[in-house]
Amino acid sequence: MGKPIAMRTSLLSRRAVLLSAMILGFAAPQSCPAAGYEVRVVSFDRVTLEDDFWLPRLRTQRQVLVPYAFEHTGEALADLAAAGELLAGDTPAELPPPHRFRTSDLYKVVEGAAYLLAIDRDPALEAQIDRVVEVVAAAQEPDGYHGATRTLYPHLAIDMMGDGRYAYVDHSHELYIVGHLYEAAVAYFHATGKRTLLDVADKNARHVRRVFFEGDAKYNHGKPVLRAPGHEEIELALVRLAEATGDPIHLDTAKKFLDIRGVTYVPDGEGVNSPSYAQQHRPVAEQRKPAGHAVRATYLYAGMADVGAKLGDDRYNAALDAIWEDIVDTRMHLTGGLGAVHGIEGFGPEFELPNADAFDETCAGVGNVLFNWRMFLLHKNAKFLDVAEVALYNNTLAGVNLAGDRFFYVNPLAADGFRPFNHGHAGRAPWFGTACCPTNLARLIPQVPGMMFAQDDEGLLACLYASGRTRVTIHDVATEVIEETAYPYDGAVQLTLRPEKPVRFALRMRVPTWTTDRFVPGELYKYAKSESPRVDVFVNDKPVEVTTANGFVSIEREWSAGDRIRLELPMPVRYSTCREEVEANRGRVAVTRGPLVYCAEAADNEAHTSTYMVPPSAMTAETEVSPAAINGHSTRAITVKAERLTEKGDLEATPLRLVPYYAWNNRGVGSMAVWMPDNAETLRAGALVVDDNAKRFASAKASQTFAGDTEAALIDGLLPSHSFDTSIPRWTSWPARGEAQTLEFELAEPTPLRTVEVYWYDDHGGVQTPARWELEVAEEGAEWRPYPLYNTDAYGVDQDQFNVVHPAEPLTATRLRLRVWPKPDAAAGVLEFVVRPESSR
Known part of the structure; x- marks a missing residue:
């Protein structure tokens, strides 16, 4: 561990190239007969990062987060080890207590570690994963079943698991667990070429297909179970497995799970047992609004996009398009957070977007990235990238501290600094009993470089921005692409092209929604001042006139070695307002710059953040954007002219300092606010209400x-x-x-x-x-x-x-x-x- 990150094209093999078929839903290999997405992504392992934002995070991922996550998933490994001993005919020294889902967290860490191996082959890390794989393989039952708790306790009645294998798939998490096993197996196979874990996954997937859709004498009296899992994950994981094995049977199983949801079984209850909680209220192709648990929902939508694209079937598209529109118009926080409602960790009524009481699980932020990335691959429209970017830089990155060893499960948009909001903690937690969020971060962050570049038949697309380089083949010409930028703190992005010989193609660069009259797509938010600063494009330092189509500027010409294109995205400080239907944000504004949401934090200001307001005059006054360091991490702070409510009840002019939302709560527990009052009435109504x-x-x-x-x-x-x-x-x-x-x-x-x-x-x-x-x-x-x-x-x-x-x-x-x-x-x-x-x- 601790090696410098260097994503080297010299490590590429066919397996490494196929890493593009991972969590982000990239194109399928030729061996799997599927239409696939029109957009072909340049895989993360083919991009060498050279920036000051993501590169330090990848180092932290390798040196801190992944080792830390392996340490904290030791109990899951012990579960599997005990199951393996029992299957081998031995009696474990001590049986671990039943647990429904914690082995899934271990599989996510293995997946993230495999991505790090694809970036830079590390013998020590590989040996550690090999030891885990050995334990996992030994815990598989002869017929392919894989679930440590049920192997150890075959017929014990367990709350939310029923009294046997697949007895209560609404909440047992058995299929959710093996879905993450599949994704870990595919990642490790592509990174190393080792098949042991892939064979375990393949055997289990065939077992699942048999039990759920064909009938197996050992399960459900020989009749097919014909129920979709309560927690989606296996659907998109089966697509990954089909890509890795080249066997379309797994893709067909994924489609079957989609098509029986809300058809063969509909739960009858309330809360977590309601039909909508796990998106079982109607067939998936007929759904038009987001519903239920937000993580489950976004995993479902990602799976629908994957299956539809791979099979060349567009019958899920109307549902996906309508759901996406509803989310960005009525149910998404400015940070890209989804699932605002605590009781179901999910989507509430339209415009129910509280601030201090927001749930916005970190996993739902990850799910928002996954869903929108696939929507981009499906429609080739940059508006989906814009949502993915906002969710990534704000809600998702806020889920882990800058050191890589403390986490948020819940991501509110305000905190009073007194009460616990984060599953028992007033601030970040070292771990959680339900550890899905830290382990999701372990597998997502290494893949961010894979969101930088994509290709289609017309040429090259620049998607998310970061300094780095890659080598691609465009119209049969090998071309090096070098990107230079200080994004997300600066909007200048320059690409230098070095084709081996002159070649004509279209080069498209994303112009984010935040450069227009609003921060993020949809009708929820608009800037208080609607004018859009000019976006400029230069080719070899000469300005060119371009138009924007589907969120991209496009220049088609013959490119030669050394040609440069520079995109200048203006980054003034902007102030967002919210639709009046959102009660929590009436009379308030939020501060953004570029793709980053900013927040006021107690660590930077004299008083509790609930005592400040940003009046309309501040929005036209000069603001200061200055370099800042938070626990050694370089960032940018904004200082605006504000007013503060004093203890005497008076208003006094004062500066208000704001930092990026992703960086809050890295300096201890204190108050925080994203949405600031813009008038005295709102300020006085909400200042410092302490929970008693x-x-x-x-x-x-x-x-x-x-x-x-x-x-x-x-x-x-x-x-x-x-x-x-x-x-x-x-x-x-x-x-x-x-x-x-x-x-x-x-x-x-x-x-x-x-x-x-x-x-x-x-x-x-x-x-x-x-x-x-x-x-x-x-x-x-x-x-x-x-x-x-x-x-x-x-x-x-x-x-x-x-x-x-x-x-x-x-x-x-x-x-x-x-x-x-x-x-x-x-x-x-x-x-x-x-x-x-x-x-x-």
Whole structure:
């Protein structure tokens, strides 16, 4: 690990060239009979980055993020190892507890690591992956089934998994897991030529096809299961597998999974069991609006685009086009974030786009990139690249800190700096129990260079901008392409062409939507001042007149070695407004420059960010754009003329400093805001509303309380700094070691629950985090019943954070009961018990 990144064309082989058939949905190899996309992408391993923005991130990926992710997916590897031992006839020393999906996270890390190998073959990293592959292969059952938990517990009734293999595919994640296995296998095969993992994937895919569409005597009484998975992923992964193996049977299986969704089975329930949660409310070709869980949805849309393109079938296109239009017109945050609603981690009603309460999962940002990249390949229109770029630079990159070892699951557009919003953390987390977001970043970022260049029959397209070089063949002429730019901080982009002999072709360069009257495509956002600065194009330093078509300027001519084309994209500071239907943004503006959304952060300003406003006069005043360093990372800051609400209630003129949204929360926990008030009324209405947990409760009672502690400490509203925080009151059951405890809470009024959160006390001695716990709930006039736990949540016992559980269905509680089972030689302790209502700011 730690080698300098160098993407060398000398490493290319047929397998490496086929790396273009990865997560981003590039063209299929000749051996797989499919029409494919008209656009042929220049694969990421054929692009040598030389820039100051993405190249440092790739180094961080290799040196920090991927090794860190391997370390934190050790439990998943242990699951597989135990399954392999059992299949070999041995008895594992200790059976790991059942887990529905964590092996998928390991497969995503393997996939990301394989991409790094394609960039630069690293023997140590390759040997590490080989060891993982050996364990994975040993965990496959003879008939092809692959799922560690079901191998270890074949008939155990498990919540959200049913009582056997494929018994509850709505939420079991069995097909989701093997989808990520397929993508890891394809990536590793293309990077190294090694087939072991690919053969495991191929065998499993044939097993899945047999069980779900043909019938297998060992499953479902021999009848085909004929159900689509609750969490999409296998659909697009099967396309990758078809490309790698050259066998179209896997592409046909992907199509079958698409075509039975919402046809052979439609769930009947609410919340996570509703028909729309997993996009099963109608056949996919008939869907016209985004619905349900945002990650599942974007994976589905990506799979529809892939399957349709590979089969030359356009019957999914009307659905994809309508869904895309609805997203950009009504349901996408300015940052490219999708899935604003917490309860389902997904799409809510039109224009429901809160700021502090935004969910915008990092994985959904990744999904937005994947979906829009494929839409570009399908339609060859740059507006899709513009959405992908905004989602990539803002929502997605915000998901990991600059050091590469702390993460966001949730990506709000405002934070008060006091309450936890990020699955138990007020800021970035070192990891998550549901670790899909860090591992998704592990596999996406290495592929960004593969979004720079593309080709079609007319010539070359420059898509996303970064300094680097590649070598392509255009009309049978080998041509080196060198790109020079300081993007995303500067809009000058120069390409130098070095064909081996003069050749005529069309060179197209993207002119992003942010250069027009709005930041991003769609009708949600427009600039407060609508004029569009001039975009200039120069060929060999001479200005040329060009027009824009489908978001590209195009110059067709005979190109010779040394010819240069320079695109000048103006990058003034711009102020966006939002449609009035979005209640959260009425009377507010957001600051952008180029493709970057900016935010005000407490670390740069004197007061809480909710006390500032950017009046209309600031939008015409001079702004300062200056180099800045955040934890050693070079970026650009913007300073605007603003006004601040003082403690006396007066307004005073003051500068307001903003940094790129992707870089926030790298300097500790504090307040943050993207959308700033532009008038005093909005400012005064929203300034510093502090969430008061104590007011939500009428009482708290415990079955046992130590004489030096209090029940009142459970709900006093004082937030701990860590689990051994002795500066605030606490509740403990000391000296009752190993005895189950019950904590009962009466709410001040019926409360629609968003989350329930527990912060455990642990003194590393007699009081420790418990062995386990669970909740019960009572609604008005009703008896106690089990708390309906959200399908990817668990009753966590992590230290130094709130352990958060969401309800799986709309739930208005009057009482809550916490049952705690301490470790045998310890008492239990709680520093704070928190309820977040749906109406929380």
